[in-house]
Every structure is written in structure tokens, then in C-alpha cells.
Amino acid sequence: MEALRRGDDHAHFTRAGLNDGQWHSISFSAKRNHLSVVVDGHVTAASPLLGPEQIYSGGTYYFGGCPDKSFGSKCTSPVGGFQGCMRLISISNEMVDLISVQQGSLGNFSDLQIDSCGISDRCLPNYCEHGGACSQSWSVFHCNCTNTGYTGATCHTSIYEQSCEAYKHKGNTSGFYYIDSDGSGPLGPSLLYCNMTELFLLESTTFYPVPLLVSKSGITIVKPRQNAELTSDGLLSFFPHFCIQETAWTIIQHNGSDLTRVRNTDPENPHTGVFEYVASMEQLQATINRAEHCEQELAYYCKKSRLVNQEDGTPLSWWVGRTNETQTYWGGSSPDPQKCACGLEGSCTDAHYYCNCDADRSEWTNDTGFLSYKEHLPVTKIVITDTGRPHSEAAYQLGPLLCQGDTKSPQFFY
Known part of the structure; x- marks a missing residue:
């Protein structure tokens, strides 16, 4: 928000995110040489104006922008008109009767609807998945996926793998990982332990633990020795046909x-x-x-x-x-x-x-x-x-x- 003075001086106020499609309460206070803004009950900005000049509100107030120059108004604004809805407007702690404005007995209005809010609620239904926070502008909605574990326009895509096996194939070592077993489904991720250290030799339907001899590009290769045999301490024996599979165990x-x-x-x-x-x-x-x-x-x-x-x-x-x-x-x-x-x-x-x-x-x-x-x-x-x-x-x-x-x-x- 910005307050304009005569000349080039500006009083700058901290921005508040009000274009999210939700109702907000805003209080603007101008007392002599001091301006303050309260948004949703919190003081977001306060600024004394420079110089000895004091602020006088006068008897004319503009809401939503400045009227066309044909009205003879001296109001100017560096930004476009307000797009949105207003309600419960009060001046000096007195509620403004907007029906009187509509009937022409109090003030003037243009380019607006009174007693209705024409903005479309683009967050109902809420297209943001997995607890993503929906906000909107006049024309589009936006999903904030922060701390949800998901990403994408609607927080649809999980940032976690669906199994320990998938983490292992990416080269991860044993440890705790978030596992999202149903991917983009409705279930959230869970923190589980993945044991990546086991290696098995497959001969028919029997699994035997064997030592890792060569590891290259994430692929394990075990080379049998000629006439070797599988001993009690787990050394690799000679098999004419064998295959190796690295396994990752999920421990819950x-x-x-x-x-x-x-x-x-x-x-x-x-x-x-x-x-x-x-x-x-x-x-x-x-x-x-x-x-x-x-x-x-x-x-x-x-x-x-x-x-x-x-x-x-x-x-x-x-x-x-x-x-x-x-x-x-x-x-x-x-x-x-x-x-x-x-x-x-x-x-x-x-x-x-x-x-x-x-x-x-x-x-x-x-x-x-x-x-x-x-x-x-x-x-x-x-x-x-x-x-x-x-x-x-x-x-x-x-x-x-x-x-x-x-x-x-x-x-x-x-």
C-alpha cells in the first residue's frame, strides 16, 4: 500500500496479500501527520509523514479508485481500479448505508453492483489436492503446496518415491525416507526405514547372501571363481547359471x-x-x-x-x-x-x-x-x-x- 503526498514524497506501507479470494478486514487511520494500516486485526504498517504538514480528511471519500475526469474530481491514482467486493464500510466508526448510495441519496457510484458480490469463487470446489491452500485472483486460482509433500499446479504429484526399491535404484543408502506408496493418490507419505544393504544370489528358487565384488553404475555384478563353492561363511560358489538382484527392505x-x-x-x-x-x-x-x-x-x-x-x-x-x-x-x-x-x-x-x-x-x-x-x-x-x-x-x-x-x-x- 502507498500513500501519496503533494510533490514527490511517498509514504510506503508493507504489502499485505489481499488478492487471495478471501474476505479481509482493513482499517486505514489518518491522524494529523501519522498514517497506519491494520489488516485482519494486525498492524501491517505505520508511517509518520515527513514535514510539518498535517492530514485533513475533508468530506469526500473514494473507494475502489478514482472517478472519470468528467466528474471534475481531483483524485488521481497510479494504479488501476479495485477488482473485488467490499462490505461493512464505515467512516469514523459509523456504518455507511450502501442502499442509500444505490438510491442516489448518498454519494455516487459507477461500474459496480450493490448488494451482491460478482466475484467467482474459484476455490469452491477446491481443486488443490493433499491439503494444498487455494487462493485466487479475479480470474485464476493458485495452489500453495508448501509442506504438503506434493508439487504441481494442483499439488497432485508426490515429491517422494513410492518404495524403498525406488530410492535404492536412485543410489540412496540405508536410512529413513518418506514413502508415498500410492503416489498421487489420497494417502500421504509415511517416514519409514529402508535397508539397502542386502544382496542375494538366485539359484532356482533359493536365495543365498553373497559378497559384493564389483559395483558399477548402481548395478551389482558378482563374478564366480572357477570351481568355487558356497561355503558356510557366505562366500560365493560356482554356479553355471546364476543371477543377482539387489533388494531393498522396508522396515515398518x-x-x-x-x-x-x-x-x-x-x-x-x-x-x-x-x-x-x-x-x-x-x-x-x-x-x-x-x-x-x-x-x-x-x-x-x-x-x-x-x-x-x-x-x-x-x-x-x-x-x-x-x-x-x-x-x-x-x-x-x-x-x-x-x-x-x-x-x-x-x-x-x-x-x-x-x-x-x-x-x-x-x-x-x-x-x-x-x-x-x-x-x-x-x-x-x-x-x-x-x-x-x-x-x-x-x-x-x-x-x-x-x-x-x-x-x-x-x-x-x-
Whole structure:
């Protein structure tokens, strides 16, 4: 804003962004040789005019610009007329009756509509996505994408990658990164840890960790030695046909990673452990759906604490995944009800049962392994009901959700 005086002197005021399509309150005060402007309740400018001259308002006021010279007005302005709407105009703390202006009994007007606002609200509907702030001029709208994590005219394009795999292909090392799994979709980014350090050798369907021998242009090349073999310390063996794939693991933590011991429970008084993750369930689902493989280690330790009531098949402990369905298979097993890893491998403590804990022995044992059926991950709840008998006890520990690969990014095999 600028106040003009006779001659070349100007009193400059700090600019205030008023051309955003929103209503603002503006108060202009001229008292003798002092000018001040208050915008939306905040003093944005105050300036004493130079010289001994004083300001006298007179009896004529112009709003929105100066009239045509044919009216004989001495009003001049270096800028064009105001484009917008005004309301609740008051002079010396007295409200101006604009209907009287319209009827011609108070002042004059030209090139305006009274008792209506003809400006188009270009921010309704709001085309700015992902929380972008919409503002407008008389003819166009603008989206402010600051701190949204998105860019573009309407804050549509995410500034973050959609997976750890994508960050790895750009040459990034292990660390925390914002992951926007659905890209320009409605879900926001989440801060997750990306482990970029693993390297696998693929022979048939088995993965083996191998040392990195040569790395060039982001592509890993492993050269086998003649007649070499895969030793226990992970050295590369000779394979006539092999391929190398660098993998990035997304690690999603939760609030229950510590070992939890459980006593004195029964079906009427169960123990329920609830897990909350660093990302929302919608973000987790998008991450899991995009990944090639996900897994989560669930360790269940038991002493006279069964997973299943063998008399009637009723589950005594179970877990719940993101589909909110009760699951009774345990780590290392396929999604078959009431099965554990030892049952699939035929290595249970008691061959009559499919889980070690169902043997109901007085010494500690466990049923531990990775859950890898993506549609059931992550684990959101675990319920334990069989630690109420004498010398009965259980404990459990849930690892972070681990996801690897990107179904929508190119794979590099050699």
C-alpha cells in the first residue's frame, strides 16, 4: 500500500496479500501527520509523514479508485481500479448505508453492483489436492503446496518415491525416507526405514547372501571363481547359471517390539496385545500391495500354555491381521488353521500335534517363524487365554513388518 503526498514524497506501507479470494478486514487511520494500516486485526504498517504538514480528511471519500475526469474530481491514482467486493464500510466508526448510495441519496457510484458480490469463487470446489491452500485472483486460482509433500499446479504429484526399491535404484543408502506408496493418490507419505544393504544370489528358487565384488553404475555384478563353492561363511560358489538382484527392505516398526510375558489368563479373562504402527492402516495396505514380498516374525514361547484345545478344537490363542479376521496359524506356517512351522516340517516336540506348545509340557518351548501371507499382514492384535493353570506361562514377541521389492518397478537380473 502507498500513500501519496503533494510533490514527490511517498509514504510506503508493507504489502499485505489481499488478492487471495478471501474476505479481509482493513482499517486505514489518518491522524494529523501519522498514517497506519491494520489488516485482519494486525498492524501491517505505520508511517509518520515527513514535514510539518498535517492530514485533513475533508468530506469526500473514494473507494475502489478514482472517478472519470468528467466528474471534475481531483483524485488521481497510479494504479488501476479495485477488482473485488467490499462490505461493512464505515467512516469514523459509523456504518455507511450502501442502499442509500444505490438510491442516489448518498454519494455516487459507477461500474459496480450493490448488494451482491460478482466475484467467482474459484476455490469452491477446491481443486488443490493433499491439503494444498487455494487462493485466487479475479480470474485464476493458485495452489500453495508448501509442506504438503506434493508439487504441481494442483499439488497432485508426490515429491517422494513410492518404495524403498525406488530410492535404492536412485543410489540412496540405508536410512529413513518418506514413502508415498500410492503416489498421487489420497494417502500421504509415511517416514519409514529402508535397508539397502542386502544382496542375494538366485539359484532356482533359493536365495543365498553373497559378497559384493564389483559395483558399477548402481548395478551389482558378482563374478564366480572357477570351481568355487558356497561355503558356510557366505562366500560365493560356482554356479553355471546364476543371477543377482539387489533388494531393498522396508522396515515398518510398531509399539510392541519388546518381549511380553503373560500369566493368569483364561477365556473369560484374556490377554490382548494391540500393535500400532508408524503408518496408518491404509498406508500399510498400499505398501504391502505394492511389495513383492512381506513378512513378519512372530515368536510364541510357552510353558503349559496351549494354542489349541485338543478336545474340541477351540483356539486358545490367536492373532488378528489387517483384515480384522482371527488367524490360528503361527510363524513359519502356511495359512492353514491351527498349524505351526514344526507341523509342516514334521519336527514338533510331540508328533501328535502340529505345534510345539500344544504338547502342553512343563518346560519352555516355542513356535516361532515368519508370517508371509501378505493378505493377512501386518499383525494388529494377539490374544492369549491359556495361562491360568498352575505353572502356566506364555510370552510373545512380534518383529517389525518387512517388505521387499516393488511390483511396479523394473527388475535387474544378470
